[in-house]
Amino acid sequence: MRTDAEKILLTEKEISDKVKELGQAISSDYENEELLIVGILKGAFIFMSDLVRSINCQVEFDFMAVSSYGLSSKSTGVVRIMKDLEQNIENRHVILVEDIVDTGLTLKYLLENLRTRKPASLKICTLLDKPERREVQINLDYCGFQIPDEFVVGYGLDYAEKYRNLKDILVLRPEVYNK
Numbered sequence: 001m002r003t004d005a006e007k008i009l010l011t012e013k014e015i016s017d018k019v020k021e022l023g024q025a026i027s028s029d030y031e032n033e034e035l036l037i038v039g040i041l042k043g044a045f046i047f048m049s050d051l052v053r054s055i056n057c058q059v060e061f062d063f064m065a066v067s068s069y070g071l072s073s074k075s076t077g078v079v080r081i082m083k084d085l086e087q088n089i090e091n092r093h094v095i096l097v098e099d100i101v102d103t104g105l106t107l108k109y110l111l112e113n114l115r116t117r118k119p120a121s122l123k124i125c126t127l128l129d130k131p132e133r134r135e136v137q138i139n140l141d142y143c144g145f146q147i148p149d150e151f152v153v154g155y156g157l158d159y160a161e162k163y164r165n166l167k168d169i170l171v172l173r174p175e176v177y178n179k
């Protein structure tokens, strides 16, 4: 699998150091509060599982699954909720956990949708941010790394459902896409 990589963008160690930092920042911001952490499936599942083990306040979990691109590789802004929350978020402190923010269209839709449910607060924690591709302004409350406009896989992120289990974050060789 690693031979499909053009380069390693972020190593396992760089990722784990950053995830701990994010967890500590969240822990100090929400001291004495109860938090609901909402993971966006599937890409955020590995990041979320490491992140929450660095958070030392009371935490509950929920998940949403969305499909943002349909069959095309470009974001259209049309987001379908494939799995909704199980919990009521009214008056709760919610943090949405994403793997990567690209155009921002997926998060914009999710934020608008979740705000109608009247949470006490709603923040975003993303591991990766590709600011060059942003189409809508979004405030990222907790952000691990800003990365260049390259397609990355690993640590939960996939290409055609593969590579999610890699420990590092890699840029794939173009031949892999053109197989």
Ligand code: 5GP
Binding pocket: 043, 068, 075, 098, 099, 100, 101, 102, 103, 104, 105, 106, 107, 150, 151, 152, 153, 157, 158, 159
């Ligand atoms: P946005 O709506 O911000 O354009 O799209 C965000 C979603 O696009 C992410 O949750 C992720 O599923 C997908 N995405 C964007 N860039 C990448 C990338 O470089 N690699 C992978 N694997 N997925 C990406």
